Amino acid sequence: MRLRASTGTMNSNTRTTAARTFLRSLNILLKFARLYGFAHLRTNAQFQTTWGELQTTLAMDSGAGFLLGVSGPKLLLDGVPVEGTPAERSFADLLGRAGLASIGFTSRVTTAEFTELVKAFALAGTKQGGLTAQLKEALGNDPNGGIRVNEIRFVAEDAANTRSGLAGQIAAQALATDAGPMREWLNDPQKLLQMIVAAEGVESGSGTAGAGSTAGNGPGAAAHGRGRESGAGAGGGVALEEDVANLVRLLSSIHHASRQPAGNLDPSALQHEFTGLPMNAQEMLRQALASLPAVASDGKTDGAALLKLAEHMAIRFALRRFERGEVKVNAVRQMLDRMGGEIEHLREILTAHEEKMSKSGILVESHADILDRQFWAAVPESGKRAVLLSTEAYCVPPRNVRQYVTQLVDQGRLSEAVSILTNYAGCVQNRDAEARRRAAIGLSELAELYAKTAQDLLSQALRLVGEQVAVEKDKELQTLLGAAFARLSQEASARRNFAAMREALESLARVEARKESLAESLRPRIGVENRLGEFMEEAMRGNCPAELMEVLRRVSRAAAEQAAARFSRSEKREECRRLTGLVQGIGAEAVAHLRRMLHERPAAEAASATGLLSVLDVPALEEELLERLAGWDRAYHDAVVRQIASAGAPERGRLLVILMDRLDPVVWSEVVDEIGMSGDAETARALLPLAQGEHPDAAGSYIQVKAIEALGRLRSGEAAGMLRKIVEKRCLFRWAHPNELRVVAAQAMLNIDPEWAASYLPKSGLGAEEMGLAPLDPQPNAAWLRQRRYARxxxxxxxxxxxxxxxxxxxxxxxxxxxxxxxxxxxxxxxxxxxxxxxxxxxxxxxxxxxxxxxxxxxxxxxxxxxxxxxxxxxxxxxxxxxGKPSSIFNLSPVRPSPQAVA
Known part of the structure; x- marks a missing residue:
């Protein structure tokens, strides 16, 4: 099972890398298409490269595809932020300003669809209204299409209403909750612009119908003759929309005429267009034109003033319809959508400067966004709160949710902010698939807001999203929900919210029980395992929080591997002790995984587990090493010895004695040194043959010297007789053993039998300087792992x-x-x-x-x-x-070996 999980993680990482490669190629392709045109050779070559990378990425998946999304300035890949260049950030800004939450690519994508996508970006430039329109025209709304464009929308709608603009969807559900506060808002003179007051002349008409109009009957008659049809509630119907639309068109004509040379002006044309308006529209225009000098700061009726006038009129009339009780979604939405289109046309005529900015690659905000922002600002407090606490909170664009919640937090109304965000997260479990889709898109963008508003919010959101991921059947929604889950988890990891991380892992376990392949694709994206090293360091620095320990237990295998790798890099004894305690706290599963690493992994990985196992499970370590060491290179033998020495386990001396015959002779000197430093005198008997030079595999006399020094450190009484012979034995007129061997033996006897040394050494012929450089004894409380064997x-x-x-x-x-x-x-x-x-x-x-x-x-x-x-x-x-200047001739260390070791 571990092999399958490791393979899944590797495949997911490979898929992520492939997707990021495709993203970079797509960005280059879009630049080429804008610079050279789609038919250019360079564009065509880059198209083939990008298409191939897209197919490679999709082939790595189980069929769910992948999601290219945007959250503020960040570009998201399946919910995980992409660390990109300014070009990628510009691309993210382009999608966000266009009102696009994400673009999904599925395995059904065709070359024709991908071609249309690229052409849409190339033709639209950087004007977001143009981009949205081009994408809709090119890709349509086919639910079975290979490329799905997810747009940020405000209110719930069915497929028949998807043509409505973004700003036009703001009205009914945001405003239909409380008419009283809205009336108070409208009557506040501080909140109404002077131009809107001037435009209200239409409201004071005599009630006579304009051209082609008849007075409405019933309650709708309060509209003063602006209804085109009879019937209750119809008085504020189409005539008002037509009046505003005609007015905006006439403003365009006025501006166009003002730009013509004096000889080309045709007053009769304007007069004909003016007289063709209904009486209500004519009165509206008179009042509007009268207000322009007061509106323009410099006394000129410039384009900005005309735009402002048109915008505020559209918003004002929409609110008036609400005040009269026309709260149906379609009525208000369609009106604002139509007005937005007319004002956008006016803007194209007036704003030559913005056109230059657009052609230069500078992003220009679409008029749908402008109307959206203005309309949301006009909604009263109670209306905003009501819609955000309703079951249709998913309809509100994430940026408006962020703005309102941030305002609540700044005012100290934290409980209200938490309630709104909790309710919004609950929309992912809505019965309506479209509601779940929009909520998932919104959560991806609001993840940072959830993380910084309250500690428990991320946990609740992750639980709700995780539950829905586990039961979701729609492939596209699985992708969107998975992206939201990954984005929330990333925020939890980045902010060290261990409770939320634990919830993410528990939710992932529930998903794995139902959809194993989906869980495997999510696991590397949630940001736990790739930050595990940071969490381990935090756990080692001080008291480990209980939530962090729970997180480590949830990823016990990855935590065990991380601990083993960190142990290999440790330089201080305290670090090793804390790592050992941490693995013990994680539990038996972590130790079992270390055993599996030693048994199954290649030598490089297996060797890293030996240090911890030398403390946690010596029998298993001994058994595995006796079997595997023969097949490893000398470098891994060296690593094993150093790992065991670093762990400092009481049994390390005995373990090294058992393993010595299986180790490369090159590392024997290190092994013998560590046996002596272990303080376990029971191992001294195994060193005696080496000290006498009798071991057949010993690498020359250097190992004999090391063995004698180790016996001295262990204070081995069994070795005393043999060492005395080395120091005392003579042959005729010379000593029987080399001087270096005699010096080492004499230094060992200083530790084993100080009385004999004091009586014999003065007549031994050994110099004080030679005897001064003695081996150093171990220091159990030393801070550093690698203790000095000799004075430097x-x-x-x-x-x-x-x-x-x-x-x-x-x-x-x-x-x-x-x-x-x-x-x-x-x-x-x-x-x-x-x-x-x-x-x-x-x-x-x-x-x-x-x-x-x-x-x-x-x-x-x-x-x-x-x-x-x-x-x-x-x-x-x-x-x-x-x-050197040794501080002492003799090394009379107070440190003694363990009592049972004394001979």
Whole structure:
């Protein structure tokens, strides 16, 4: 099951990468189409590339496709923000200003559909009204189409009403709740512009019908003759809309005429157009023209004044219809939609400057957005609150929800803000599919608002969306809901909202029980596993919150892998202790996964699990390593030894003794050192053959030296007799053993039998300087994992050295030296762990040794001796003794091995 989950995660990551590649290619294709035209060779070549990448991305999915969305300035890919260039951010801004929430690509997409999409973007330029119109014309509203455009809309509508503009959908449901406060709002002179008051002349008519009009009957007669049909409630019908539309057209004609040369003016044409208006429209125009000098700041009836007048008239008349009780959705929506179209036409005539901005690539706000914003600002407080707390809250554009909720929070009305956002999230479980679709789109855009408004909001929203994802049957809605779920989860991760992250993981488990493939595609997108390293660091720094521990338990396998990787990079003992405790707190599943890693994974990954397992499950570690070490390279043997040493488990000495025969002889010196540093004297018996030079696989006499030093650290009484013989034995007129071996044995006896050492060493012929460089004893409370085995000597000047590896020779400048290794700078980079032959320039001939290179910071490289002749080590000791100033001749450490280890 773990293999399947890992494969699913890998496939999802590959799919995300492919989708982002397609996104970049699409952006390039759109630029080429605008610059060169669609028929150009470069555009055609880029089209083929982009189409191929789209097909590759779709082929990686189970058929749900993917969603390219927008949330503010961010471009979203299946709900996950894309870290893009300014070009991608400009693309996101273009979609947002056009009122497009997302574009969905499914496996049914055809070349023709994709071609139409590209042409729509190319032809529309950056004018959002043009883009929306082009996309609708090119792609239509076929629910089975391969490309689906999701538009941000305000009120619920069926397929027959999808032609209505964005601003026209604002009216009924936002306003139909409370007429009283609206009347108060309309009567507030501070909130009404002077031009609107001037335009109200139409309301004071005598009630006579204009041309082609008849007075309405019944309650609708209050409209003073503006109805074209009889019947109750019809008095404010089409005539009012026609009057406003004709007025806007006449404003366009007036402006056009004012731009003509004096000789080309045709007053009769304007007069004919004016007299063709109904009487109500004529009166409306007179009042409007009379108000222009007061409106224009410079006394000129410029284009901006005409636009402002047209906008406010459309909004004013829409509100008047509401006041008269005409609250049907279609009536108000259709009127505003029609007025918006007429005003957009007027704007095209008046705003030559905006046309230049558009052609230059600068985004210009569409008139639908302008009407939308103005209308929402005109809605009274009670109307806004009522619609946002209703079951149709999904109808409100996300930007208006954000504006209103932010205002509530700033006023300290947090409970109301929470209620509105909770209700909005609940719309994803609406029975109507269109409602669920819009709510999912809105939640993707409002995720940041949920995260910063209240701590528990994200958890509630994730629970609601997760429940719906688990039961949703529609493929397109699954994609939209999944994107919303991923976006909310990303916000929870980014803000360290561990309770919400736990809810996201619990919801994901419910989805996995019903739709495993969908859950696998969501898992890498929710932002938990890719931030797990940060969470682990936070858990290690102090008290781990209970919610964070629950999150780690939910992703126990990923947490175990992250802990193992972090353990490999640890340098301090406290870090290792906390990591070990953290894995224990996560539970048995984490330990079991570490065992699986050791058993199934390649050597590089398996080796990273050995450190934690040496503390948490020694028997399993021993069994697996005995079986697998023979098939691993020497570099992984080295990694295993260092991991076990770093963990500092009490049983590490015994474990290393058992594994020693399976390890590469190159790492034996390190193994023997660590056995001595473990403090477990029961392991001393295994070192005796090495100390006597009897082990057949020992790499020369260097391992014998290391074994003797380890016995000294362990205070092994069993080794005392053998060590005395090495120090005392003579052959005729010379000592039987090399001087370096005698020095090491004498230093060990100082720890094992100080009385004998005090009586014999003065007559042993060994110098005080030689005896001063003794091995250091372990320090259990040391902060750093890698304890010093020997005292280091700072060289008065750097010593040149050459390291020869299988890849060539590297020049080093040695700065520090000890009997165990050194620190140097290198002219070129050396790979840590590589084996090398080292020559250090000293005197007439260089010191020679085999070393393993170690990482020692960005500017330095360390090296550790693993093989050295006794004569070379004696020369090194003499060199260090002459340069260094040891603080003590003898190493009488107070640290003793464990009591049971004393012989």
């Amino acid at each position: 000597v700072q060289l008065p000047r750097t010593m040149s050295a050459v390291a020869e590896t299988s890849h060539g020779e590297y020049k080093l400048a040695t700065q520090l030296l000890s009997l165990g290794g050194g620190l140097a700078t290198a002219e070129s980079r050396l790979t840590p762990g590589v084996q090398a032959s080292l020559k250090i320039q000293s005197g007439l001939r260089p010191l020679k040794a085999r070393v393993l290179m170690r990482k020692a910071g960005p500017q330095h490289i360390g090296f550790e001796f693993v093989e050295m002749e006794l004569e070379e080590r004696a020369r090194l000791r003499k060199l260090l003794a002459g340069l």
